[in-house]
Amino acid sequence: MDKEAVRDVLFVTNHIDELIRVAAFMEELGEKWGLSVSLVMSLNLAVEEALTNIIAYGYDDESSHTIEIRLEKSGNELFINVIDDGHEYDPTLKADPDITQSAETRKVGGLGIFLIKKIMDTVEYQRTGNKNYLNLTKNIES
Amino acid sequence: MNVKVESSGDYTTIIVEGRLDTTNAGEFEKQMMAVLQDGCTRIILDCTGLSYISSSGLRILLVVQKKMIAIKGQFSLCCLHPGIKEIFDISGFSTIFSIFPDKEAALNG
Numbered sequence: 001m002d003k004e005a006v007r008d009v010l011f012v013t014n015h016i017d018e019l020i021r022v023a024a025f026m027e028e029l030g031e032k033w034g035l036s037v038s039l040v041m042s043l044n045l046a047v048e049e050a051l052t053n054i055i056a057y058g059y060d061d062e063s064s065h066t067i068e069i070r071l072e073k074s075g076n077e078l079f080i081n082v083i084d085d086g087h088e089y090d091p092t093l094k095a096d097p098d099i100t101q102s103a104e105t106r107k108v109g110g111l112g113i114f115l116i117k118k119i120m121d122t123v124e125y126q127r128t129g130n131k132n133y134l135n136l137t138k139n140i141e142s
Numbered sequence: 143m144n145v146k147v148e149s150s151g152d153y154t155t156i157i158v159e160g161r162l163d164t165t166n167a168g169e170f171e172k173q174m175m176a177v178l179q180d181g182c183t184r185i186i187l188d189c190t191g192l193s194y195i196s197s198s199g200l201r202i203l204l205v206v207q208k209k210m211i212a213i214k215g216q217f218s219l220c221c222l223h224p225g226i227k228e229i230f231d232i233s234g235f236s237t238i239f240s241i242f243p244d245k246e247a248a249l250n251g
Contacts, residue, residue, distance in 0.1 A: 019165050023194075038225040041194055045229070048196050052164045099234025103207045111197035111233055118232040 005074035006033055014055045014065040014086075019048055022069070033073050039140060042119045043080065049112035050082045050091075050134055058086025058132075073140075080120075080136040089132060090125040091116070144191075145173045153184040153249070159191030162199035171202045178206065183215035186248045190221040200233055207239060216240075220248040 010025045012018035023044055030040035047069060059065055070081040091113045099114075101107070116136065117123050126133040143166045146157040154177055162170055177185060187203075203219075210217040220242040222230065230236045242248040 016164055019163055023161065023163070038228075041225050044194065045196055048163060052196070052198065097234075101234070101238075103204065103211055103238040106204060106234075106238060108204050108208075109197075109201055111200055115197055115229070115233065 005072055007070070007072045008032075009071070010069045012051070012067050012069065014059055014067060014084075016052070016055055018055075019051060022047055022051065029071060035073075035140070043078070043138070046116045046119045046136060047080065047082065049116050050136075053089075053091060053112055054082070054084045054086050054132075058084055058089065060087075076140050078138045078140050080138075082132075082134040082136075084132050085130050086132060088127050090127075091134065092123055092125045143170060145170065147173070147177055149182075153186060154180075154182040155186045155188055155245070157188045157191065159193075161194040162192060163194060163196045164198040167196075167198035167202055170199065171205070174202060174206050178209055183210075183213060185210065185215070185217050186245060187217070187219045188221055188245060189219060189223070189226060192223065192226055195226055195229055197233075200229070200235060203235070203239070218242060218248040218251060220245050 008029055010022065012022060026040055026044040026047065030037070051067060054067060065085055068083040070083070072079040094113045096114050096117070097107060097110045120136040120138050122137045124135045126135065143162055144159040148155045148157070156174070156177060158170070207217050218240045221244055222241060227236070227241070230239070230241070240251055242251055
């Protein structure tokens with residue numbers, strides 16, 4: 001089995017339009033690393049949900065902030081780290097939505113972090129210095 | 143993302159193509175609300191060309207479904223790609239929408 005690790009990194013600013021660049025980056029990476037289209041879609045979704053949260057709730061100043069997205073594939077393990085300098089926020093503590101509710105009673109929203117948890121195998125949070133680290137892993141078929 | 147609206151008789155088909163994400167969910171919501179405001183009581187959302195959906199897109203579909211239920215209308219989805227269907231499954235959305243394999247089935251459903 002090929003155990004050699006491949007890595008890449010993308011820096012984005014805290015603007016929603018950056019998600020367009022993220023999507024293109026993930027697609028390109030998927031091709032380079034030989035990932036399936038459905039896996040790329042899932043990973044893109046996890047990254048989008050993480051970024052959407054950070055951009056919407058992470059900052060209350062008007063300045064531009066840089067968010068770092070690190071990706072690594074090692075054997076059949078995939079690692080994603082999303083690092084931001086926004087408010088301290090541990091998304092792993094957020095309660096899951098009740099997905100058994102009917103359309104009438106189902107609450108609108110609150111799905112983003114839940115989707116990350118369902119797509120990825122592990123979701124860990126760490127606060128170091130003034131930065132939030134969201135560390136995600138997924139076991140993939142190699 | 144690209145949205146086309148086709149009205150024919152007693153139902154309206156909304157064809158959504160491309161990516162439905164946080165960058166364009168607002169635009170999608172506007173277009174969906176315009177169809178609702180026209181008084182459509184039967185809507186089929188054709189997802190044949192939908193390649194990606196995030197929670198921002200799912201959120202709007204739930205809002206539309208709630209509105210359609212309130213007016214006793216019918217909101218059906220058809221032609222979801224397996225990857226998209228999986229997102230619906232894990233979100234619990236597969237049970238709160240009428241999802242059909244093709245448009246024909248949606249019309250008969």
